[in-house]
């Protein structure tokens with residue numbers, strides 16, 4: 001695990017911990033690479049790229065991403081208002097289960113580009129507002145997603161019966177226009193698995209949209225879920241292969257869209273903190289760090305060891321022992337990394353957790369135990 005030199009020199013100058021440090025130049029070049037893979041000549045008319053704001057809706061990150069994305073996917077009224085304010089001109093897609101009438105009205109007031117409808121009841125409530133909207137129906141298809149970190153079955157989207165009901169409601173509706181299907185079915189998949197999934201989604205959705213719904217130029221949003229491997233921070237999702245595969249799969253005249261979150265922002269956030277104590281209990285060494293998983297919940301939710309870079313003041317980084325890195329919370333669940341190789345660490349030494357740019361601060365239970373909040377640094381130059 002390496003830390004880019006510009007981040008390292010910044011982190012060495014930090015005086016207060018814990019701190020979130022966002023590497024905006026790194027994020028910019030990553031977004032540029034993803035964008036150019038998707039829009040490369042080999043990918044023909046590549047998919048539109050929307051960023052799923054729930055991965056990390058931080059304003060400075062949204063501003064960095066804006067030039068490289070075609071839009072932003074939001075999943076609540078809160079995200080909708082926030083993203084509209086930060087990026088007034090961005091195209092927005094609004095999805096998520098349990099949208100309230102207020103949220104539906106807000107979506108129309110703020111001019112969302114696409115509304116992802118999750119149920120017939122939601123569609124009826126939308127229809128009763130009697131205002132124009134461009135719609136994708138969210139499908140919950142019975143396609144296998146083995147190997148996925150998360151499978152999005154359950155309450156998300158609709159089975160074929162509910163989709164039929166919606167299609168009938170939309171037929172001839174004066175103000176609601178059915179544009180296509182949205183299918184975010186799994187997350188944590190590599191490019192070949194994502195392509196397998198895309199092929200099954202398209203195999204069902206395109207004939208349904210064309211032959212049953214009579215849409216000549218259908219749209220299919222294939223969702224997000226592009227894999228991020230926390231055990232191999234250097235092994236990125238293969239955007240080039242994915243784009244080339246999609247180009248081969250896409251039937252002519254079908255507009256594809258994807259909406260990744262984690263694979264866009266995970267790599268460029270760091271949670272940097274310092275060692276408060278080192279102790280050995282019943283033969284097991286614990287490094288107690290300032291802060292905890294109430295700031296960086298990711299290792300707890302994913303059940304992994306968060307990758308990290310130890311920055312001991314002595315400089316020697318070679319592992320000399322095994323230890324468990326914990327925070328300040330009074331719960332045995334407050335573990336960043338369990339029984340991992342570490343160099344000799346002393347109180348005051350710094351440890352920087354990597355891959356803390358997505359589903360990190362914003363999914364954490366900040367107020368538990370009332371410790372001070374981290375500082376936020378947006379590195380840009």
Ligand SMILES: *Cc1c(COP(=O)(O)O)cnc(C)c1O
Nearest residue numbers: 052184187224225226260261262
């Ligand atoms: C969470 C979510 C995404 C983004 O998923 P990632 O795993 O972060 O890529 C995209 N679309 C929908 C509907 C989601 O709920």
